[in-house]
Amino acid sequence: MPANTAPIYSIVGAVDSVASNNSGLVVGPTANSGLDGTGTLYKAFTAGTNGSYVQKVRFRPVGSPAATVCRVFISSSTTTSATATWLYDEITLPAVSLSQTSATSVFELPINVALDPSYLLYVTFGTSTGSSGTGYSIVTIAGDY
Amino acid sequence: MITWFAIVFTDDSTGYQKMDSGHCIGVYRSDGTLISPEEKVEYTCVNDNATAPDWA
Numbered sequence: 001m002p003a004n005t006a007p008i009y010s011i012v013g014a015v016d017s018v019a020s021n022n023s024g025l026v027v028g029p030t031a032n033s034g035l036d037g038t039g040t041l042y043k044a045f046t047a048g049t050n051g052s053y054v055q056k057v058r059f060r061p062v063g064s065p066a067a068t069v070c071r072v073f074i075s076s077s078t079t080t081s082a083t084a085t086w087l088y089d090e091i092t093l094p095a096v097s098l099s100q101t102s103a104t105s106v107f108e109l110p111i112n113v114a115l116d117p118s119y120l121l122y123v124t125f126g127t128s129t130g131s132s133g134t135g136y137s138i139v140t141i142a143g144d145y
Numbered sequence: 146m147i148t149w150f151a152i153v154f155t156d157d158s159t160g161y162q163k164m165d166s167g168h169c170i171g172v173y174r175s176d177g178t179l180i181s182p183e184e185k186v187e188y189t190c191v192n193d194n195a196t197a198p199d200w201a
Contacts, residue, residue: 031152031162031172034185040155066150066193067168095167127169128150128162128190 010053010143016045018123018138026062028135032124037073037085041122044072047115048144054115057123059107060137061096065129068093070136072109073122080122088121093129093136114145151195152188160188161198173198 018027021043032039044057057072069092075085091109098104115121121140129135150162152172160180163171172180172188177200180186 030187030189032185032187033182034187036185039185039187064167066164127172128152128188130150130193131190134193 008145010145012144014045014048014052014142014144016140016142018042018044018136021046026133026135027123027138028065028068028125028129029132031068031126031128033126034124035071035087036082037075037080037087037122038082039124041073041075041080041085041124042138043078043120044123044138045121045140045142047117047119047142049117050145051117051119052115052142052144054111054113054121054140054142056111056141057109057121058139058141059091059093059109060139061098061104061106061135062137063130063134064098065093065096065135066127067095068129069126070109070138071124071126072111073124074115075120075122076116078120085122147197148193149195149197149201150190151192152190155187161195162188162190163201176200
């Protein structure tokens with residue numbers, strides 16, 4: 001007899017951001033070229049106690065960031081390591097020029113997976129986007145079960 | 146247009162990120178050694194309008 005034949009839905013929204021997990025930091029100036037989940041990673045989301053469905057991660061340029069690649073990792077532990085933290089996906093982020101008369105582009109990475117309870121999303125950048133304050137505001141759109 | 150980012154690695158050594166119109170075209174140690182994309186490094190940009198290094 002198969003279990004859980006009925007679809008489940010999230011019970012409450014769970015929007016989170018890299019800024020909220022890193023004292024308001026605009027990320028991008030610090031690069032980490034590693035692919036193994038070690039070193040400096042920025043937490044973007046923590047799944048709820050019953051798990052969470054993560055729809056997407058949204059990248060809003062702040063200032064005029066240089067082109068780079070952002071890597072998204074799934075981790076089973078807040079102590080990131082090569083065994084507990086796994087490269088899940090990448091997104092190319094082009095160079096962006098700040099304008100006060102038109103909106104800059106926003107970039108979205110679809111995730112669409114259910115995360116285990118308390119699993120986490122982390123991000124890194126392959127190269128630096130510029131000086132302090134020039135980078136990305138990264139918001140994760142999800143729902144907790 | 147070529148520009149240079151001054152960068153500081155996690156061991157406090159310095160280097161440069163060479164930029165061409167907003168695109169990184171190389172990461173270098175302060176002595177001009179090019180870092181391979183396969184090499185794992187961590188660094189932070191401290192000046193996104195740095196003077197070009199002597200060896201450039």
